[in-house]
Amino acid sequence: MQTLRLVIGLLMTVVLLGLAGRRLFHLYRIGKAGQPVEPGRLGAVGPALKSQLVEVLAQRKLFKWTGPGLAHAAVFWGFCVLLLTVLEAFGSLFDPTFQLPLIGRFPALGFIEDLFALMCVLAVLAFVVIRFREAPKDQGRRSRFFGSHLGPAWFVLFMIVNVVWTLLLTRGAQINAQAVNSTDNLPFLRGAFLSQGIASLLAPLGQHTNEIIETVALLLGLAVLLGFTLFVTYSKHLHILLSLPNVAFARRPNALGALLPVTSGGKEVDFEDPDEDDLLGVGKIEDFTWKGLLDFGTCTECGRCQSQCPAWNTNKPLSPKLLMMGLRDHALAKAPYFLAAEDERENLPDEVRALAEVPLVGETGYAGDPLAAYVPGGPDGVIDPDVLWSCTTCGACVEQCPVDIEHVDHIIDMRRYQVLMEGAFPEEAAAMLSNLEHAADPWGRGASERLAWAEPLDFEVRVLGAQGEDRIPDDVEWLFWVGCAGALDDQAQRTTRAVATLLHEAGVEFMVLGEMESCTGDPARRMGNEFLFQMLAQQNVETLNEVGATKIVVTCAHCFNTLANEYPQVGGSYEVVHHSTLLSRLVAEKRLVPVARLDREVTFHDPCYLGRHNRIFAPPRELLGAVPGLRLAEMPRTKERAFCCGAGGARMFMDETIGTRINENRTAEALATGARTIAAACPFCITMLSDGVRTLRPDNEPDTGVEVTDIAEVLLRAVRPDLDDSRPQDATP
Ligand code: SF4
Ligand code: SF4
Structure with a gap:
């Protein structure tokens, strides 16, 4: 039986890992077809290592959402520990009493392995609850999972449970078959409390039966694990493998703040004297850098970005998640074309060759169904222009993404191509x-x-x-x-x-x-x-x-x-x-002294380009806090989660004709705090919020007594109460 299980185990391993390896090589070739990244991105080894520790190992961004973060961390850490059990399983193919060198002598190892296996199962239960509570069928587009591939996500949860029960069954039978509790065999299993429990249930079946159960469960467990690995390479769960390089090669400290210069072939384009063959932006999927293509493949479809996106939340077709998924699916579909040698392309099936002609941005005629605005197979466009032009570049997606995807860079690169090469952009911006x-x-x-x-x-x-x-x-x-x-x-x-x-x-x-x-x-x-x-x-x-x-x-x-x-x-x-x-x-240096009391509640709107893009959250609040009598009423979505006013990304100068208005959404949130002063620190935000106050004003009410103003004007009133230039004309003092 030992020989048989070795042969079957190795055969399965070679076949399934071979298939997974072939798929990974194909994905590697797709990434390699992308353009070089901009100068300076690679080579910073220290920050790359730090990001692996902080973002991957410590799961920093995932913990921004406490419940799902805990569940994800439990599965991630659980699988890190369970990798040891995989080594033990392969070792026992060769030797039923195999134990890991050094640590295998300690019962604590078995205890920890079982504990993490249990954590994985509890986390799966938590995911089930989360997925039911946030199901798209109940919440429609308000669900962050709207548009995600739900079937594969459920399948993965099912597979995690299968990995765990086959593992525990193997070890339970192994304890009996190898007489762990009465010999020196496999000492680590003495501390494996769950496996010991299963061993007691199986003990009455006798040693021989336990040997058979051990072999069957071991082979079944390996089949589940290897099948799971192969499945991962074909699904959104690719992030298990790709998030490591994606996080390592991400922009540091993040892809917010500055936009990247336009690069072509990895070199910055000289706009005073561009080369004839310089790529100006991204017009086809292969024009993205390999990091862009890696981004698309790494998306976990978690929908955190979508849930925060102001465009999505006001019923526009743009979802940063659907955008990543659409570009990924297009890249996968078109890969046989751009990976083929030029003289081989004519032999490709018609539907693959047709993809060469599909523009990245083109009218898809989505007519209200946001999913129809993303058409990876064309023929008229992969994404609708309304997807591209709805973005305010607020950075909420980048801020949220647990795998450091750089949505804004990709959106701007596609806009660059539209404007510079096609002369195509919303008329009203002209x-x-x-x-x-x-x-x-x-x-x-x-x-x-x-x-x-x-x-x-x-x-x-x-x-x-x-x-x-x-x-x-x-x-x-x-x-x-x-x-x-x-x-x-x-x-x-x-x-x-x-x-x-x-x-x-x-x-x-x-x-x-x-x-x-x-x-x-x-x-x-x-x-x-x-x-x-x-x-x-x-x-x-x-x-x-x-x-x-x-x-x-x-x-x-x-x-x-x-x-x-x-x-x-x-x-x-x-x-x-x-x-x-x-x-x-x-104010801190006492060179400005607020003397007058402003007895009112003020809410502060964080401008995206001050807060999220540049991490300036404290100074405006310190300034308001220095004004005597003023009470700060924070909005629910504040600081790094602040909702955009709708003006960024040049949207200030474009009509907002789709869905509801972003500025009204934000203004309603500000008004709900009860504050009569909405303070901001950016003229664009102030214009948008003032418009919001005017449009949300009940009919026949000429003056709501709500003012929208800059923090400097608030401070001035406290420092120089004799001046009233800053007071809005229509506000109640
Ligand atoms: S930058 Fe803002 S508006 Fe644009 S996709 Fe991201 S979250 Fe949406
Ligand atoms: S882009 Fe990032 S945040 Fe958005 S769904 Fe994908 S992994 Fe999640």
Whole structure:
């Protein structure tokens, strides 16, 4: 019997692992067909190792969701420990009394193995409860599992249970067959409390029967395990294998903040003199980098990203999860084509060759069913344009994804191709892009109006060049970057004046660029128009370098992100602070003293490009906390889970015609706190939330008494109660 079980066991292993290996090699070839990654991503061994410890081993991101996180960690850690039992099982194919060197002598090993086996089963039960509670059939698109492959997920839970019971049955019979409790054989099994329990049940059957049960259960267990391994290579559970490299090669610290420069063949494209054959963005699946293709294959379909996505939550067809799944399925379907040599392609089946012509982005005619907006097999497009253009680049998906998938980078790469190569983008954004090109601001107002905001102030704002200087004088500490909205939008002008007044009050010497300032290029870049971004960014960097700017304070979260994180890509490196940081510092240093009580509740909306993208959560709260009498009422979705206002990703300049409005969703949440002041720290957010307050206002109620304002204006009221410039016209004081 020993020989028979060795032969059957080895045969199964060779066949099933061979099939799994063949599949993995195919997947490796698909990844290899992708483009090289951008310079600098590889080679950082320390951070890659740290990410394996923190993200994979410690399951950091999974624990953001306590219940599912615990269940997943139990299965993950359980399977790590159970790998030891796999070694023991293979060893016992050769020798029924095989034990692991050194640790096999200790009963504690058996105890730990059984304990983790039990944890796996309990975790499976927890997953069953979670999957029933969050079932798409009950919750529709509100379920994070909407659109996920549910059958394979249930099958995997079933297989985990099979792995565990066959293991325990093998060990229970082994204890009797090898007389573990009365000899020196297999000492680790003496501590295996569950296996011992099964052994007592099987003991009356006698040694010979136990030997047969041991062999049958061992072979069955190996078949389950090897079959499970093979199944994994064909299913979404590929993440078990792929999440390790995916996390290791992810952008550090994460794929938020700066967008990546456009690269072609692993080299940055020079937009002043691009090569004829430079790839500008992603137009077909093979144009993604190998890391992109790895991302798609690693998606676990857990739906954490989908559950947080503002586009998905307002009934738009974009789901970051469905996007990853759609691109993965398209890559798998098209692989035989792009992996074949050119002269072999004509021999491929028609349906495979047809995929070569399917554009990544094309009208799918999804007509309300979001699942129909993703068509991996074409023929008109893999994803609908409404999927691509619904993204606000808020980063909630990247923040949530437990396997470090970089959704925003992929969305922007596809937008780049649409804009730069196809000239295809939402019509209503054309005016904004043209204004940026001709007037260097999104509204086309031009440089001459950039100083109008300062006229009502009772002190003089220093403007570079006004006194004939061509560099920032030594006595000026900060260059105040006003931004297009801060200079040209009525409501944002109040914030600009409030910040200028507070800096003046604190005795901080600052200066503005006035007419020399242009849009940072953020909306152009997030639309995918990298040419225009490069033009504006290079112009600004040239100006900033010429005038000797070193320290810049900025009120707009988008300007902040671009100046701080993206201008280094075009040769501009400065110390950039958001006004929330500088003002809270001035309050802490007592250079600004809030004296007046503001007896009201205030809720704070975290701008995505301040909070999630740049981790600035504390300064705005510290600033509000310094105002006497003010009570902060947090919204349920706050800090890294804050819901977008709907303006990012250049969506501020596009109509929102599908589903419900993102700004109204967020405004309703803010109003539900009961606060009468909604504070933010970005002019785009303030515009969106103000619109939200106006549209959610009950009919016939001209003034709800709710104001939307910047944190600087709130602080100004406490520091200089004599000034009322910052108070909104329609708000009840
Ligand atoms: S960035 Fe925001 S809007 Fe875009 S897919 Fe991710 S969660 Fe959705
Ligand atoms: S992209 Fe990440 S968060 Fe979204 S479903 Fe896939 S694994 Fe989960």
